[in-house]
Amino acid sequence: MTKITLVTGANRGLGRNTALSIAQRGGDVIVTYRGNEAQAQEVVADIRALGRKAIALQLDVSKSADFPAFAGVLREALRETWGRETFDHLINNAGHGEFAPISETTEAQFDGLFDVHVKGVFFLVQALLPIIADGGRIVNFSTGLTRFASPGFAAYAAAKGAVEVMSVYMAKEFGARGITVNTVAPGAIETDFGGGVVRDNPEMNKHFAAMTALGRVGVPDDIGPMVASLLRDDNRWVTAQRIEVSGGQMI
Numbered sequence: 041m042t043k044i045t046l047v048t049g050a051n052r053g054l055g056r057n058t059a060l061s062i063a064q065r066g067g068d069v070i071v072t073y074r075g076n077e078a079q080a081q082e083v084v085a086d087i088r089a090l091g092r093k094a095i096a097l098q099l100d101v102s103k104s105a106d107f108p109a110f111a112g113v114l115r116e117a118l119r120e121t122w123g124r125e126t127f128d129h130l131i132n133n134a135g136h137g138e139f140a141p142i143s144e145t146t147e148a149q150f151d152g153l154f155d156v157h158v159k160g161v162f163f164l165v166q167a168l169l170p171i172i173a174d175g176g177r178i179v180n181f182s183t184g185l186t187r188f189a190s191p192g193f194a195a196y197a198a199a200k201g202a203v204e205v206m207s208v209y210m211a212k213e214f215g216a217r218g219i220t221v222n223t224v225a226p227g228a229i230e231t232d233f234g235g236g237v238v239r240d241n242p243e244m245n246k247h248f249a250a251m252t253a254l255g256r257v258g259v260p261d262d263i264g265p266m267v268a269s270l271l272r273d274d275n276r277w278v279t280a281q282r283i284e285v286s287g288g289q290m291i
Contacts (some may be wrong), residue, residue: 042093044118044127045271046070047085047132048096048101048164051079053231054181058131063094064089065268070117070127072099072134095121101134101160102152107167115171126173129271132161132180139192150195157199162206174216177271180207182225182282187271188290200225204282211280220279227286228257253288262287 045062049055051073059069060083069087073096080096088093095117099110118124135157138149161180172178182204185197203253204223211221228248230239238257240243248257266285270278 042066042068042069043271044068044122044124045060045129045131046072046114046127046168047131047133048072048099049074050131051076051083051096053255054226054229054260054263055131057260058133058267059083059094059264060086060090061264062129062271063090063092065272066092067129067268067271068093068122070094070114071096072181074098074100074134089273093121099134101284102130102155103163104155104159104163107164111167111171114168116279118171127176128173129177129179130165130168130172131267132164132178134160135181137193137196140195141192145195153195153199154202155234157196158202158206161203165210169214172219174239176212176220176274178207178210178219178221179267179270180204180221180223182207184225184227184237184286184289186225186282187284207282208280215221215279220276222270222278222280223282224263224270225282225284225286226263227252228260229263230257230259248289251290252286253291256287258285258287 045067047055047059047069050059050071059071062069071080071083084094084096118127138153180203182200185193186201186204207221207223226236245257263285
């Protein structure tokens with residue numbers, strides 16, 4: 041049976057690359073987006089061009105009160121498109137970054153990060169758990185910044201640190217159903233994340249490249265294929281792990 045993967049925030053960046061990488065390896069994909077439906081539909085079209093099934097659903101992961109309703113929409117979409125009651129893999133990718141030193145971080149920035157990356161992940165998993173198939177996979181995105189410190193990312197890294205701990209508890213609690221839970225922690229990546237701080241700032245790019253064993257910052261193609269590979273049956277015995285994909289940053 042073809043596996044179905046839901047990727048949050050899959051209309052751009054690492055989410056888009058992950059969704060396409062999954063499709064290239066024979067999986068079907070549910071793409072979620074917050075506001076840019078046109079981008080999401082482009083990803084859906086690209087996946088269908090690969091011969092796989094795909095749909096796009098709107099979801100704002102900062103609004104946990106909407107998750108039960110989203111679960112209902114997802115159930116109906118699964119029935120209509122796949123004739124199934126469950127899906128197999130959940131990739132919690134959606135998110136944003138804030139670049140500010142602790143002395144300048146606002147409470148609104150802090151709350152926004154935790155609403156999306158911590159509360160959003162926790163309660164979306166809770167809402168969708170009944171329709172994740174036994175033997176399924178959950179992958180939560182973290183960051184290399186939980187292992188090493190880079191000034192300006194304290195609130196973001198703290199939120200991702202919470203995601204890592206949460207993921208271990210999920211792995212423990214969901215193990216009886218054969219559901220694995222892991223975190224993938226990218227290093228510095230050239231995307232529009234955080235306003236393109238790594239991609240568009242030559243000094244920042246050079247700074248992170250200099251501290252990376254492979255001599256450059258990452259690109260989306262360094263991450264999406266790795267996440268897709270983690271969903272393969274070969275990796276069924278991997279759970280409760282933090283897997284850093286950073287090219288050897290700060291080693």
